[in-house]
Amino acid sequence: MERIDTIKKITDELTNELVVCNIGFPSRELHHLKDSSTHFYMLGSMGLASSIGLGIAMSTKRKVVVFDGDGSILMNLGSLVTIFNQNPDNLILVVLDNECYGSTGSQCSYASTVNLGKIAGAIGFKSNFFFDGDKKELDFNEVLNSCGPVFVHVKVKPGNANVPVIPLEASDIRSRFMDEIKK
Amino acid sequence: MDGSQAVYNTLKQSKINFVVSLPCVNLDKIMKMVESDEDIIHIPVTREEEGFGICAGAFMAGKKVAILMQNSGLGNSVNALASLFELYKLPILIIMSHRGTEGEFMSAQIPMGNATPKVLDALEIPYFIPETPEEALNLIPKAWNMAETNGTPVGILLSIKFW
Numbered sequence: 001m002e003r004i005d006t007i008k009k010i011t012d013e014l015t016n017e018l019v020v021c022n023i024g025f026p027s028r029e030l031h032h033l034k035d036s037s038t039h040f041y042m043l044g045s046m047g048l049a050s051s052i053g054l055g056i057a058m059s060t061k062r063k064v065v066v067f068d069g070d071g072s073i074l075m076n077l078g079s080l081v082t083i084f085n086q087n088p089d090n091l092i093l094v095v096l097d098n099e100c101y102g103s104t105g106s107q108c109s110y111a112s113t114v115n116l117g118k119i120a121g122a123i124g125f126k127s128n129f130f131f132d133g134d135k136k137e138l139d140f141n142e143v144l145n146s147c148g149p150v151f152v153h154v155k156v157k158p159g160n161a162n163v164p165v166i167p168l169e170a171s172d173i174r175s176r177f178m179d180e181i182k183k
Numbered sequence: 184m185d186g187s188q189a190v191y192n193t194l195k196q197s198k199i200n201f202v203v204s205l206p207c208v209n210l211d212k213i214m215k216m217v218e219s220d221e222d223i224i225h226i227p228v229t230r231e232e233e234g235f236g237i238c239a240g241a242f243m244a245g246k247k248v249a250i251l252m253q254n255s256g257l258g259n260s261v262n263a264l265a266s267l268f269e270l271y272k273l274p275i276l277i278i279m280s281h282r283g284t285e286g287e288f289m290s291a292q293i294p295m296g297n298a299t300p301k302v303l304d305a306l307e308i309p310y311f312i313p314e315t316p317e318e319a320l321n322l323i324p325k326a327w328n329m330a331e332t333n334g335t336p337v338g339i340l341l342s343i344k345f346w
Contacts, residue, residue, distance in 0.1 A: 043266070044262070044266025045262060045266045048235070051234075051239075051240065052236050052267075054240060055237035055238060056240040058226065058241060059244035059245060081229055082226065082237075085227075171271060174271040174272065178243050181245065182245070
C-alpha cells in the first residue's frame, strides 16, 4: 500500500484524537489529505515524533496518534523504552515502515533486515499490531479500541505522493494546536 | 541554604510541573526531590534529545517544563533546540550541571565543559550562572519567566563550585 493511502485509511477513522506527524513527506501528505487543528506537523527535529507524542499523552487525557517512520524511530529507539516504562494508555505509535529514508531519496534503512515490531515486543509492548497491505489488511478501529501504549507497525511502499509543501508557519501550527488542546 | 534545595524551591516557585531528567552526580538530590513530589510529573529519559522532544509535547499540552541534565548532553540536543524549540518558539528551563569547570577532577569533562557556553551562544540561548544558592533563588524564577515570555529555552549553568 502507498503511504498516503495508509495515512488516509487511518485518519478516516479518527475523530477527536491529537495527531503528531513525522517530518518531511508524511506531514505534507497528511496536510494534503486533511488539515486540522488537531494536527501537529513536525517540520524539524527528525526522530522526535514519538517523544513529542509521549509528552502530550502524559499531559492530557485525550488520545494521541503519532505517525513515525522506520528511519526516524531508528534514530530514537530509546523512546520506545521510555514509552513502555511510562505506560500512557492514550498513546498510539504508528510506524509507517517503507524500509527507507523516503524524504531524502529513498536510501535504504536497516528496517529491511530488522523487525521493528519484534523490537517493540521485546521491550514489552502488549498492544502490538502488524499490518502488511498484501497479507493483513489495516484495521485501525481495532487499534483505537486497544489499551495503550499501542505500537502499530505498518509496511508501506517506498515513494512520496506529489503534494506541496505545507503553507503554514511553525508558530501558527503550534498556536493552533495548543488552542485545540485547551478546548 | 543547600544548593539542591535552592534549585528545587525555585522549580516550585516557578510552578514547574513537568520535569525530564538524566542523572549527574551533582543532580542526584534534586532528582530525588522531584521524583517524590506528587505535583510534578517526572520522566527519566534515555538521552537528552529525547527529553527535549517530550518537553515540547508536554508544554503544548499545558505543562511548565524543565530538564535536569549534565552539560555533556547538550551536544546531542542541538538539533532539537534549533529545529524544534527555536522554530516553534517553545520555552523550557534547562537546569544543567556544568562539569569541566573550575575544580573538575576528571580531565575527560573539560572539552565539553569548555564548549558548553559556546554551544549555547551559537544557538542564541540565554543562560545564567548562579554562583551560590542565594543567587539561584533569585535567578532561576527570572529565567523561567524569560523563557515563558519569549518562547525560548533558557539555561541555568551550575558549575562545580556552586555545589
